[in-house]
Amino acid sequence: MKDHSVKLTILNMLSQGGFHSGQDLGEQLGMSRAAIGKHIKGIQEWGVDVYSVQGKGYQLSKPMQLLDEALLKSKVDTPLELIPIIDSTNQYLLDRVDQLESGSVCIAEYQAKGRGRRGREWVSPFGSNLYLSIYWRLDAGMAAAMGLSLVVGVAIVEALEKQGIDGVKLKWPNDLYFQDKKLAGILVEMSGQAGAAANLVIGMGINLNMVADNQDDQGVTSNITQPWVSLSEVCNALPNQPPIDRNELAATLVNTLHSTLNDYEMRGMTGFVERWNRLDNFLDRKVKLIMSSREIEGIARGINEQGAVLLETEQGVESFIGGEISLRNNEASQ
Incomplete structure (x- = not known):
């Protein structure tokens, strides 16, 4: 497994808030400012928004709480x-x-x-x-x-x-x-x-x-x-x-x-x-159930003890489970 300890250490420092100069980070980690810059680029590739200001250094765009x-x-x-x-x-x-x-x-x-x-x-x-x-x-x-x-x-x-x-x-x-x-x-x-x-x-x-x-x-x-x-x-x-x-x-x-x-x-x-x-986002709302090439419209009536979704359709309350099923809210088109 690749060693990410330097980047994680830099992130931990940045997460404390404020600006941190490349020189200060380099001195604490025993490496050059150029090396710090490469690690910052790698951190940005992880989706972290780090910005730099000339004369001030690096700062996170928003506070970050790391897991402990x-x-x-x-x-x-x-x-x-x-x-x-x-x-x-x-x-x-x-x-x-x-x-x-x-x-x-x-x-x-x-x-x-x-x-x-x-x-x-x-x-x-x-x-x-x-x-x-x-x-x-x-x-x-x-x-x-x-x-x-x-x-x-x-x-x-x-x-x-x-x-x-x-x-x-x-x-x-x-x-x-x-x-x-x-x-x-x-x-x-x-x-x-x-x-x-x-x-x-x-x-x-x-x-x-x-x-x-x-x-x-x-x-x-x-x-x-x-x-x-x-x-x-x-x-x-x-x-x-x-x-x-x-x-x-x-x-x-x-x-x-x-x-x-x-x-x-x-x-x-x-x-x-x-x-x-109790927590069903679509309960008693008009929905569309997509099962492979089939589309079934009805009113969502929750689930049963098999974990199937219940829809009230023209045929009554039907249960559906398994396969490639997704539920979409279509109230906006009603």
Whole structure:
């Protein structure tokens, strides 16, 4: 694994605020100003906005709170590893399922190859969001994993509510929304054989302080194909809501996920249908369900205990699950 310690040290210095001259940084790290400049360029390639002013030095365009592995470990009761720069937190755990304890967590500051559903890229700039994956061994097997992304969505929203953040909703089957804009996504990947335990890796990416680069009037950017929102904007929209502490949020997410997955393993979907429907962003709204080449229009009526989405159509209430399914709000065209 490539050594990024110098860049991370520079970022830690810059995160303290103010200007830092190339000469001062070089003296503290034992290298030339030119070498510092090359490291700054590499940091910028991670998506960090660092600007320079002649005679003053380098400064972050906005404050940045870095994750603290020791602090995180003190707040959770499960194995946790912070790898600041990684290809993918999900892939890291998938490659090590035979060595991991169930409940093990990997967190990163930056993903070079972050991915979402159907192999889509997950845009992952350094320090702007929260990238977290958890490994879970499900002894009941792969069939028992049905609806797991719904359960994880419930856990994330409930963790946010513990932080005082209300109004976040769920979009079937694996996204979090705030005021009809995407806040977070969930990716569940599994391996195993029929009749044996399932190895599950559950990843999530939550927008915390995403920069609106080339964003149009609908909130779509050039490299993200749907409207999105950051948790910082959510907090600004809520009365008396303080800024999010990234370490506190990460620890709350890990602990809530751990207890929720334990609950799911013991009880299955029992109880989760009501918890999910309470948070359904599209409940009782006109929607369009796209399943491969099929398009079904109806009114969303939540989910059932199999994790299927329920639509009220001309044929009555029908359930849909599996395949290439996505749910789109089409109220604007009604």
